[in-house]
Amino acid sequence: MDLHLDTTPARTAAVPFDAEGRYRSVSYWHETVDMTPGPALEGDIDCDVAVIGGGYTGLSVAYNLKRLAPDLDIVLLEKAVVGHGASGRNGGFAMPLTGWDLLYTVRKLGEAAGGAVYRVMYDAVSHVKKLVADHGIACDLEATGYALINTCAARERRARKEYACAHRLGFDHVWLDKAALEEYIRCPRFRSGVFDPHPCVINPAKLARGMKGVVERAGVRVFERTPLEALTAGPRVELCTPKGRVRAPRAVLAVNGYGAALGFMPARILPVHTFIVLTEPLTTAQLERIGWAEKRASLETARNFIHYFRLTADNRILFGGEDATLYWRGRYYDRDPRVFDALKARFRAYFPDLADVKFTREWGGVLGVTFDMFPTFGVCGEHNNLYYAAGYSGHGVALANYAGALLAPRIVADLGRREAATAPFWNRTPPYLFQQPLRYAGMHAYRAALRAGDILQGA
Ligand SMILES: Cc1cc2nc3c(=O)[nH]c(=O)nc-3n(C[C@H](O)[C@H](O)[C@H](O)COP(=O)(O)OP(=O)(O)OC[C@H]3O[C@@H](n4cnc5c(N)ncnc54)[C@H](O)[C@@H]3O)c2cc1C
Numbered sequence: 001m002d003l004h005l006d007t008t009p010a011r012t013a014a015v016p017f018d019a020e021g022r023y024r025s026v027s028y029w030h031e032t033v034d035m036t037p038g039p040a041l042e043g044d045i046d047c048d049v050a051v052i053g054g055g056y057t058g059l060s061v062a063y064n065l066k067r068l069a070p071d072l073d074i075v076l077l078e079k080a081v082v083g084h085g086a087s088g089r090n091g092g093f094a095m096p097l098t099g100w101d102l103l104y105t106v107r108k109l110g111e112a113a114g115g116a117v118y119r120v121m122y123d124a125v126s127h128v129k130k131l132v133a134d135h136g137i138a139c140d141l142e143a144t145g146y147a148l149i150n151t152c153a154a155r156e157r158r159a160r161k162e163y164a165c166a167h168r169l170g171f172d173h174v175w176l177d178k179a180a181l182e183e184y185i186r187c188p189r190f191r192s193g194v195f196d197p198h199p200c201v202i203n204p205a206k207l208a209r210g211m212k213g214v215v216e217r218a219g220v221r222v223f224e225r226t227p228l229e230a231l232t233a234g235p236r237v238e239l240c241t242p243k244g245r246v247r248a249p250r251a252v253l254a255v256n257g258y259g260a261a262l263g264f265m266p267a268r269i270l271p272v273h274t275f276i277v278l279t280e281p282l283t284t285a286q287l288e289r290i291g292w293a294e295k296r297a298s299l300e301t302a303r304n305f306i307h308y309f310r311l312t313a314d315n316r317i318l319f320g321g322e323d324a325t326l327y328w329r330g331r332y333y334d335r336d337p338r339v340f341d342a343l344k345a346r347f348r349a350y351f352p353d354l355a356d357v358k359f360t361r362e363w364g365g366v367l368g369v370t371f372d373m374f375p376t377f378g379v380c381g382e383h384n385n386l387y388y389a390a391g392y393s394g395h396g397v398a399l400a401n402y403a404g405a406l407l408a409p410r411i412v413a414d415l416g417r418r419e420a421a422t423a424p425f426w427n428r429t430p431p432y433l434f435q436q437p438l439r440y441a442g443m444h445a446y447r448a449a450l451r452a453g454d455i456l457q458g459a
Pocket residue numbers: 052053054055056057058077078079080081082083084085086087088089090091092093094095226227228229254255256257258262274275276308320363364365366367368389390392393394395396397398400
């Protein structure tokens with residue numbers, strides 16, 4: 001595996017961390033939980049499995065390895081703080097979506113395989129609820145369910161087909177005509193929707209930090225502010241960080257959208273950004289104006305460029321989406337004023353009755369997106385000892401938290417401790433997307449086509 005680090009600093013818009021390095025200014029979520037970093041690695045150490053990346057994927061792998069084989073010595077390296085990446089910044093929707101939607105997945109994989117994949121995704125959602133309950137993680141989990149809303153006739157026709165397909169596969173989705181939808185939310189643009197009762201929402205940074213505590217208590221050694229700078233393959237992988245090295249017979253790359261910067265599948269798992277704006281807390285009277293006070297369902301519009309919106313525990317509205325951007329040369333940004341302005345304008349257009357509500361926070365982050373929107377799990381390298389899970393394509397809250405349940409049994413089996421298990425999307429190679437600069441140009445042409453599709457459909 002050829003891994004090289006892109007050490008070029010991002011040109012703009014990186015959030016300055018506060019003087020004590022507490023990483024609280026990254027997003028609203030980071031302000032709600034203790035983000036003080038633990039120790040960095042100093043010196044050289046050996047372990048059984050080294051995990052690179054302190055997001056849900058890395059935490060989940062460490063957690064599941066310890067469950068299957070408590071005596072394994074596991075080390076987790078995080079370049080900033082656990083929960084610094086997408087796992088601490090996301091919208092917090094734990095839902096069963098993979099691919100573009102269920103209809104797309106079934107068309108691509110067939111009804112039986114597509115249905116099986118969705119069952120895994122529902123297991124992933126249940127897994128998040130169970131993790132939180134089993135370990136008493138205070139992350140404001142709310143079992144709100146989730147409604148996908150149609151804003152145009154074309155999307156409504158597709159939603160009807162998808163709804164029929166879901167029922168054939170045994171999923172208990174509920175069709176909402178306009179009157180039924182208005183029991184969830186009122187907006188003149190919203191025509192109909194489909195409600196799924198299973199998804200939940202969480203405070204993402206609280207979940208990530210809570211899981212950090214869980215794995216540490218299980219004996220995992222977590223090093224923060226410890227970036228992987230070079231990886232040397234071999235029967236024992238060697239991981240170089242600024243002040244120390246880790247040697248391990250097995251390593252796991254759990255860096256998702258940051259993988260491209262490490263040279264991991266840069267033309268297959270793209271560092272695409274999504275952004276969020278957040279309002280001040282709303283009063284019950286304000287929420288009643290749009291019919292969102294009682295049923296607190298989490299919502300998303302059915303478009304190529306979705307809008308996702310939900311309530312936080314203190315009744316702020318989180319509103320995200322509108323665009324999905326790959327920046328020039330795959331650079332990383334935490335802020336994009338153009339997208340923030342577009343999001344706020346869209347929110348005002350949807351909810352004119354909330355014209356008096358102020359926006360108080362804005363942020364964004366990077367996710368790993370594949371061209372067919374399906375993830376990949378697997379093992380690679382000459383010595384077959386470098387594992388990975390990535391490419392959740394914007395739907396990793398449930399799946400990344402479940403990634404360890406899929407990867408850990410394979411790792412433990414490869415250590416000769418148990419029978420090998422199968423996992424979906426195992427060693428799948430996502431579609432290849434040209435060399436740079438064609439990749440950048442191609443992605444932007446595709447993005448323009450998706451946007452034109454939304455405009456033509458009136459979505
Ligand atoms: C704004 C936003 C909103 C989202 N909303 C949703 C949502 O509502 N629902 C949903 O399902 N999904 C959502 N997602 C996607 C979801 O958050 C991700 O799929 C998921 O968090 C991926 O987890 P991860 O652990 O694989 O990656 P990450 O959380 O990105 O973790 C990777 C970690 O690796 C670390 N790292 C990178 N390079 C190195 C290195 N060289 N050495 C050591 N560590 C390194 C990073 O600092 C980071 O902490 C959203 C994403 C964003 C950005």
